[in-house]
Amino acid sequence: MSKIEWTEQTWNPITGCTKVSPGCKHCYAETMAKRLHAMGAPGYDNGFKLSLLPERLSQPLRRRKPTMYFVNSMSDLFQDEVPFDYVDKVMEVIEQTPWHTYQILTKRSALMGEYFNTRSVPDNAWLGVSVEDKKFGKPRIPHLQAIKAKTRFLSVEPLLEDLGRISLEGIHWVIVGGESGHAARPMKQEWVVSLRDQCHRSNVNFFFKQWGSWGVDGIKRSKKANGRNLEGKVWDMIPAIAV
Numbered sequence: 001m002s003k004i005e006w007t008e009q010t011w012n013p014i015t016g017c018t019k020v021s022p023g024c025k026h027c028y029a030e031t032m033a034k035r036l037h038a039m040g041a042p043g044y045d046n047g048f049k050l051s052l053l054p055e056r057l058s059q060p061l062r063r064r065k066p067t068m069y070f071v072n073s074m075s076d077l078f079q080d081e082v083p084f085d086y087v088d089k090v091m092e093v094i095e096q097t098p099w100h101t102y103q104i105l106t107k108r109s110a111l112m113g114e115y116f117n118t119r120s121v122p123d124n125a126w127l128g129v130s131v132e133d134k135k136f137g138k139p140r141i142p143h144l145q146a147i148k149a150k151t152r153f154l155s156v157e158p159l160l161e162d163l164g165r166i167s168l169e170g171i172h173w174v175i176v177g178g179e180s181g182h183a184a185r186p187m188k189q190e191w192v193v194s195l196r197d198q199c200h201r202s203n204v205n206f207f208f209k210q211w212g213s214w215g216v217d218g219i220k221r222s223k224k225a226n227g228r229n230l231e232g233k234v235w236d237m238i239p240a241i242a243v
Contacts (some may be wrong), residue, residue, distance in 0.1 A: 023132030178212030
């Protein structure tokens, strides 16, 4: 079971990544990979350097219970160093397991667009991009909107500034969250409320994941203590599963 509030399980047929934008600065996956490497955990022999793990490709095939999978929580499927023929193998597993739903999130939106230029998106694959700021995050949105997918989503985490108006055409889900950890950057309530209101006006599902290490009052404390309430409510909308 995953501790990530918006999914059920994680599936990591690759591990390791490189930093491409400010949202990567305090990468939780990098910290976790170093810890797993020190413990001698399989798949982390190279720490956080990119590793293809074909032995993990069959994992969803062995699970008969319909499950929401976050694909590559410890990496990014669309890295330059990941061959498209390996991505094909991941997609083959997704197509072979229509009883599961797969959430694929990337910061390499242009490369994801290039991949799906010549390939169709499985109906049970949700495609998403990270949108942490205006300079790096917002330009990923049109790349996602150009891909023919049944479900598209934005992961606005960590939200590092007021994004202003965003394009929600063809977007089905927006996840928003603040940053965690000792060096976390604060998030302001008005930034979150603006996104929630834009989702409401556009009939887009809105999911508020967390405040992170900084509370709505601007005080730093534990993530658990800051909670998930936004204006007195937990926002946990999620799109319907495609059938």
